[in-house]
Amino acid sequence: MRFDRIPRCRAFALCLIGVVLALPCRSFAGAKSGDVCFPGAPGGAVPEPADLRSRNGELEVELAFRSFADSQGQTRYCYVDGAGNQSPTLRVKPGDRLTLKLRNELPASERVHNMAGHAGAKGEDCTGGPMTAASTNLHFHGLLIPPTCHQDDVLRTLVQPSASPFEYSFEIPQDQPPGLYWYHPHVHGFTKAQVLGGASGALIVEGIETVNHEASGLAERVLVIRDQELVNPDAAPVQTDSMPAPQVLRDAEGDILNTGTGTGKPAKDLSINFVPVAYPQYQPATITMKPAEKELWRVLNASAITYLDLQVLFKSRQQMLGVVALDGVPVNQNGNRDQPIVWKRHVLIPPGGRAEFAVIGPKQGVPASLVTRTVDSGPAGENDPTRPLATIVTSADAPPRSSRLPASPAILARAHATPLNQVAPARVRRLYFSEKARDPQNPNSPTVFFLTVEGKTPTAFDPNSTEPDITVKQGDVEDWIIENRSQELHDFHIHQSHFQLLEWNGVPVDEPYLRDTVNVAYWDGHSPVYPSVKLRMDFRDPNIVGTFVYHCHLLEHEDGGMMGTIRVEARDVNAQTAEKSTGNHASR
């Protein structure tokens, strides 16, 4: 696959000329190589991202990473494949090899020369280099692949604009749960800017219907919800009721503070498959379904800092959503065989999280919508008011979905590890989120964010540190209690693994399913006990050996220091052999 040789600037200029001459510019779905990132039209149809499917056990993709300044002067980013598809969905099966060549095509003005080291074509080491606004890399969020060079390392891999395309190449593990994952950049200090600018895409491990039969035969709809800077930052809120608009207050980072009212100016706008739904009018995008058809909605919250709490309304009545997978893992996969579907009236998806749920469309003529409810992010959190995302329109003539899951899936024999909650933890650790103003004398100085192991001194993440914050033995399972000692929500995420939520604020929960992101409630400022989650962490998979990160997935917090490193050490080879022979390898 070759990249188009037309320079981006020339293609963009041609497009601008097209606008002037009233020629139709290419839409996102029809964008061709050479075009830069294209947002959808407000109120327009929600396009399905292009599907790139593996064949004969392989998927080879080349993605160009591009940027441009939008009409507000904000830098927008996107991935474009050789055929001009923007942020395509990568579809692979367990056992497939994914080879992804990433070419950093950020503008020449952002190029960095005289690099101390640079990441390049396969065969070279991932030796780091300058972490700048122009450097990038990829994280394959949720995949159980090694945290190593050319696979899923984010600590040393930096792709510079002057570098040759960087090759990622790895095998999708046979035991990777089938579901929705995603790819996004992960350069410390610059992750928020790139993801907020639009740098993200879906990755689907096929076969969800072979594990969770509730998904069999359903038409699929991939919905990637991103946040972005406000299109109309100076507009006054539209009065929707008799309540006065709440006062707009900003935090030290300039984000609009949570009002707790569910109304007011949001911290960020949202888009749905790049169709913006902008404050203050929130003109919803359009989803067209056949009347009363059941679909599998595969929803990714690719926002940098915005929480989603999704619900589907018919008129104003909440509809039940049939959750079949969270964070890529079918809800019946962790020994939860009696519960293939979890019915919910609304689904909270923190930044980085995914939810896959069955939706039965409205009957012909019934007004319906997809809405995100307000999320109270705490006194120091950002404002996430209630707002519509899409109007659901029914039409008997709606074109069939481009992808439908097999109706009669073969039942695959999968080797499942012992359910996490049946494994005794080797130890318990306590970690905590906290924040402080950089200048204690000035509460408006930038916030420093910490994610600290209890007993250690809170320190912002240092990319140059060579000592891990936590060391674990591969094969172990541990319990981690994660406290929130700040007055805003945080969203815990760890690479290379899924965990199980055991307790919420000290109270046991009945959640036999796995996650890779979890929201941690905010502290009210005076309670003697901090809010917390207790998680059972899984370090059994041999692929996990290496050094990788855990962090808050509100990317402003991650970039601001709320991240730590963990080194998983290989077990003694003799001990591994002995365990395998006694069948104890996965059930320790």
Ligand SMILES: [Cu+2]
């Ligand atoms: Cu956070």
